[in-house]
Ligand SMILES: Nc1nc2c(ncn2[C@@H]2O[C@H](COP(=O)(O)OP(=O)(O)OP(=O)(O)O)[C@@H](O)[C@H]2O)c(=O)[nH]1
């Protein structure tokens with residue numbers, strides 16, 4: 001095992017040199033102050049690992065050493081992240097506070113970095129937070145009143161992940177359609193042939209509202225049915241829920257060729273990655289989005305983040321199970337205020353002051369990996 005000594009003006013540069021000369025997996029064995037900055041004792045990881053397997057029978061002891069070394073390496077990296085965080089905060093505290101606000105509220109790194117980069121210079125903290133609120137409100141895409149789905153009528157299918165609230169929302173929309181156009185002008189189509197009891201659920205709502213109900217088993221039957229409903233002002237189609245990655249999701253996209261506009265139903269109370277998956281797999285070409293379960297969503301930031309990045313207009317929000325009461329036109333200021341307030345909640349998942357440097361380190365590492373991928377390096 002060859003151990004090398006590196007002297008650098010600071011630990012960050014030292015570590016960069018170690019990586020440059022010994023590779024990304026180099027292990028830093030120790031650091032100590034040096035008249036010219038800092039001295040690092042380091043070795044290439046491979047040089048440590050090979051003798052441990054081939055020359056030393058005591059593999060348990062060797063792996064203990066390797067574990068210890070990698071723990072030390074992790075500690076050093078975290079310390080460096082801490083330095084970087086401290087420096088960033090000293091240099092640009094307002095921008096860092098803005099990103100903290102967004103992260104705490106459940107917004108993702110991509111949007112947080114974009115907004116932080118666009119923050120006008122010279123604002124104090126209050127002005128920056130005010131700016132952030134305004135920018136979020138302005139960028140949250142809402143379906144305008146003139147494009148009101150129910151007033152215009154048409155053929156709509158509610159699509160989305162299992163249990164997102166498609167059928168309940170369909171009933172709420174149908175009730176409003178009846179208020180606007182009369183029961184004779186509204187038809188419901190039960191097109192969920194997968195879940196037992198799915199058609200029965202729609203039948204109950206159709207009976208309660210006094211509107212006509214039609215059942216189809218597949219898209220061929222739907223294609224045959226739709227021309228018969230051409231005279232209806234509003235046709236609402238209930239589809240089966242699938243996991244976003246299920247290949248059957250693609251069948252939903254063919255609804256477009258039948259002149260059916262898709263409304264993506266997303267329950268806001270999911271983790272950001274699940275919302276993103278639903279948005280990516282169901283959302284392409286959808287006419288609008290409906291956010292449900294806001295009453296069960298302490299931090300709607302992730303859902304708003306996804307809408308802003310995908311530019312999918314929000315048509316309605318739902319905050320409860322009651323049909324038809326719990327369906328509302330969205331109000332951007334209300335939603336943004338709720339999201340930002342969500343960031344102040346004390347939960348076991350909220351970051352404490354001492355967690356931020358570690359978080360910043362992880363984020364910086366992710367960004368570095370993304371950059372390396374983008375440039376084809378590494
Ligand atoms: N709290 C709350 N519950 C809701 C909301 N919307 C729907 N639900 C409930 O969520 C559950 C699932 O709703 P459904 O409408 O059956 O969902 P779905 O998307 O049709 O489900 P699948 O057809 O099985 O994919 C039901 O218990 C609804 O009452 C809402 O806005 N808030």
Ligand SMILES: [Mg+2]
Nearest residue numbers: 166167192198
């Ligand atoms: Mg359903």
